[in-house]
Amino acid sequence: MTPIHHYHNDDKVMVAVDCIIFGFDSEGLKILLIKRGFEPEKGKWSLMGGFLKKEENLDQAADRVLKKLTGISNIYMEQLRSYSKVDRDPVERTISVSYFALINKDDHDIDLTKEYDAQWFNLKELPQTIFDHPEMIERALNVLRRKAVTYPLGFELLPEKFTMRQLQDLYECILGQELDKRNFINKVNSLDILIKLNEKDKSTSKKGAFLYKFDVEKYQAKSHEGFSLKIA
Amino acid sequence: MTPIHHYHNDDKVMVAVDCIIFGFDSEGLKILLIKRGFEPEKGKWSLMGGFLKKEENLDQAADRVLKKLTGISNIYMEQLRSYSKVDRDPVERTISVSYFALINKDDHDIDLTKEYDAQWFNLKELPQTIFDHPEMIERALNVLRRKAVTYPLGFELLPEKFTMRQLQDLYECILGQELDKRNFINKVNSLDILIKLNEKDKSTSKKGAFLYKFDVEKYQAKSHEGFSLKIA
Numbered sequence: 001m002t003p004i005h006h007y008h009n010d011d012k013v014m015v016a017v018d019c020i021i022f023g024f025d026s027e028g029l030k031i032l033l034i035k036r037g038f039e040p041e042k043g044k045w046s047l048m049g050g051f052l053k054k055e056e057n058l059d060q061a062a063d064r065v066l067k068k069l070t071g072i073s074n075i076y077m078e079q080l081r082s083y084s085k086v087d088r089d090p091v092e093r094t095i096s097v098s099y100f101a102l103i104n105k106d107d108h109d110i111d112l113t114k115e116y117d118a119q120w121f122n123l124k125e126l127p128q129t130i131f132d133h134p135e136m137i138e139r140a141l142n143v144l145r146r147k148a149v150t151y152p153l154g155f156e157l158l159p160e161k162f163t164m165r166q167l168q169d170l171y172e173c174i175l176g177q178e179l180d181k182r183n184f185i186n187k188v189n190s191l192d193i194l195i196k197l198n199e200k201d202k203s204t205s206k207k208g209a210f211l212y213k214f215d216v217e218k219y220q221a222k223s224h225e226g227f228s229l230k231i232a
Numbered sequence: 233m234t235p236i237h238h239y240h241n242d243d244k245v246m247v248a249v250d251c252i253i254f255g256f257d258s259e260g261l262k263i264l265l266i267k268r269g270f271e272p273e274k275g276k277w278s279l280m281g282g283f284l285k286k287e288e289n290l291d292q293a294a295d296r297v298l299k300k301l302t303g304i305s306n307i308y309m310e311q312l313r314s315y316s317k318v319d320r321d322p323v324e325r326t327i328s329v330s331y332f333a334l335i336n337k338d339d340h341d342i343d344l345t346k347e348y349d350a351q352w353f354n355l356k357e358l359p360q361t362i363f364d365h366p367e368m369i370e371r372a373l374n375v376l377r378r379k380a381v382t383y384p385l386g387f388e389l390l391p392e393k394f395t396m397r398q399l400q401d402l403y404e405c406i407l408g409q410e411l412d413k414r415n416f417i418n419k420v421n422s423l424d425i426l427i428k429l430n431e432k433d434k435s436t437s438k439k440g441a442f443l444y445k446f447d448v449e450k451y452q453a454k455s456h457e458g459f460s461l462k463i464a
Contacts, residue, residue: 006270007324011283012244015316015327038238051243054325058316082314082329084247084290092239093286095247095327097314 035117102156261405267349334388
């Protein structure tokens with residue numbers, strides 16, 4: 001074979017994917033981490049990740065990794081950014097591409113098996129993570145914050161039926177600040193993407209709080225066209 | 233050495249960067265392309281690209297490639313996305329990371345040398361480009377369109393002094409649609425980022441058109457906080 005200019009075997013590197021999986025429950029906004037199963041940094045907390053294989057593209061690698069480590073499949077993931085610091089992985093030069101996902105914790109029966117030691121961590125109590133994973137998490141959180149005020153995100157993170165308080169809790173967790181209740185309700189109502197149900201959640205008060213659902217059609221239109229929700 | 237689990241030499245791939253360089257002049261919005269200098273697809277039009285080297289990260293690779301092919305350095309580039317289709321490069325599995333840049337054509341004395349055959353192409357008359365470069369260009373253009381209505385972009389693409397007509401031309405090129413003149417001027421004035429000069433451009437009419445400069449401080453504040461410019 002004629003040697004081909006510019007393609008040098010020596011320049012080849014490992015490529016990995018790392019997934020930042022956000023979930024939400026009554027305790028707050030959480031990220032799913034695993035205990036890394038191999039050296040270096042074996043036993044340390046890590047984003048869900050793995051190496052790209054010859055026969056798959058990056059999206060497929062992210063799907064495979066998530067499925068293998070949690071049993072979850074068919075969720076929406078979005079590519080965020082490639083990390084390429086020369087010495088980010090001490091064993092081999094590895095470029096890692098981060099992925100971002102939002103999942104509804106109630107709908108996904110996550111297989112938090114002993115094998116991989118997957119665990120949800122509250123954003124406020126994240127353990128130390130390996131390599132440049134803190135930077136990946138920080139950037140994913142910034143994307144989540146930016147998206148939260150330009151696209152509706154609740155659908156992906158909330159249970160099917162939810163109270164206005166839960167929606168506000170979610171936004172307060174994402175934005176990292178308390179929001180004025182009346183102001184928040186007005187802004188959300190002006191978006192016109194909720195259906196008020198004739199049903200109450202009585203778990204937190206005797207009087208109960210009305211439950212809401214997203215109006216899927218209107219929600220999807222807003223997801224597509226975007227909006228500007230200056231809440232604070 | 234102990235063999236290290238999970239790191240397989242066979243999984244290593246080439247990594248490249250490809251730069252989408254936007255420029256603007258009286259003829260419209262343009263992209264800088266080069267004639268690819270090596271096989272496969274030698275002689276075909278291509279984004280400015282090159283392979284990642286061992287001792288550099290992706291940002292550095294993008295800087296190096298741009299400098300080598302055009303003589304331009306120190307411009308702002310932003311990482312966009314990794315492309316990883318298994319057979320996107322027929323010679324070797326190559327992951328390519330796209331970068332996006334806006335340059336002021338007047339300020340950059342681009343070395344469009346014979347050696348690399350760099351050439352500006354109007355977006356409306358792009359030649360066929362290699363591999364998945366059309367997809368990379370399309371995505372970069374979408375990012376440019378989205379940014380144009382949420383951040384001020386003129387500074388990067390316009391000469392220091394410009395007419396309101398030039399600014400509108402720029403936005404019309406980016407958004408791909410004609411804009412109502414009065415409406416556009418009102419929206420732009422409401423952003424309060426321009427300084428009207430006591431000076432006219434008389435190249436296009438006898439009466440002349442006032443020249444403007446960006447108010448750098450206000451412009452940078454808006455660049456940071458963003459805005460919502462629904463022009464259409």
